[in-house]
Amino acid sequence: MGMKTLFLHETPTVSRAMIIAHAAAELRAGRLVVFPTETVYGLGANIFNERAVQRIFRAKNRPQDNPLIVHVAEAAQATALMDTVPPWFDELVEEFWPGPLTLVVRRNAAVLDVVSAGLPTVAIRMPAHVMARQLIREAGVPVAAPSANRSGRPSPTTAPEAYEEMRGRADVVLDGGPCSIGIESTVLDLTTKRPIVLRPGVITPEHIEEVVQTRITVARGTSERPAAPGMKYTHYAPDTPVVLVTGPGAHARIAREIARARGKGRRIAVLGPATLRSAGADAFFSLRTGAPIEYARLLYAGLRALDRQDCSVVYVPGIPPEGIGLAVMNRLRKAASHTIRTT
Ligand code: TXA
Ligand code: MG
Secondary structure, eight states, X not given: OOOOOEEEOOOSSSOHHHHHHHHHHHHHTTOOEEEOOSSSOEEEEETTOHHHHHHHHHHHTOOTTSOOEEEOSSHHHHHTTBSSOOTTHHHHHHHHOSSSEEEEEEBOTTSOHHHHTTOSEEEEEOOOOHHHHHHHHHXXXXXXXXXXXXXXXXXXXXXXXXXXXXXXXXXXXXXXXXXXXXXXXXXXXXSSSSOEEEEOOSSOHHHHHHHHTSOOEEOOOOSSSOSSGGGGSOOSOOSSOEEEEESTTHHHHHHHHHHHHHHHTOOEEEEEOGGGGGGOOSEEEEOTTOOHHHHHHHHHHXXXXXXXXXXXXXEEEOOOSSTHHHHHHHHXXXXXXXXXXOO
């Protein structure tokens, strides 16, 4: 901690190839590199360098029992870490890689205990972001990376946000622009009889079922029996309390709350579709059309932006928990301090 953090940004005189080459050399040498993916920014380390991987946990204040995702640039890098290739692996890779699907498989001895928190399994994904894949290819090693936030904070979806989180904690931040998806990958466990979605994402259970041609399960992330170990910790929560408002009366209810707060001199923030702007919140962050994909892309950026607005609460209307909405509502429920249900 307290180290100098280099922000690498493409300019007319410093090419994209140059910044990637520099970051790749740093990774290889055991340094911590924040890099873009299509989902959220990751805090990466060479998976074969135990000290580097340990530094990830310190930089994030992450509990040691929460395993990391290994990022690869080609499928052969993934199979090299696996015991045997499980059923459905090839079909899923064919359909979804590179992309926001993480596969949990049985690992072999090449995977350090610190990467998978001592579990007999390892989580692997091949990111779709071109810079991420180029970085991993040039580093020549798979890259262990959690989201580049300090534990308990929303995942960063832009390089300046990642820099704000990891300044003095990582060696390098590689700017690859805003993330196109905005929420973390779908995590799918392939080590059980039927595949289990441990963490929902924009790759939906329905789409996975089409590919594997069998029924799959979606784990309920309860605190008693955490599905993905990471799901038991408070996640994604900004400092300003977030109130999730669900049901058909959500917009009207939020408008009423704003009117009521006005009388009491309290500042209210709203994160929602553009149609909610007219409700007159003191701070408003637009989720555009309010389509599930827009919620996903702008959710964390919106929570971060509104957190700086000095409001006493942020209201967010819910969406149906179906398809991509399932992943969005999973993140919103974690961010929310409580939920108001309307009818
Ligand atoms: O989109 C993403 O997945 C981003 C980008 C950077 O790739 N990464 C990310 O990492 O979200 P992280 O560490 O914030 O979340 C990883 C999740 C945690 O819930 C963790 O418990 C779970 O994956 N996980 C990792 N290894 C696992 C394993 N072997 N078995 C079950 N769950 C695992
Ligand atoms: Mg995370």
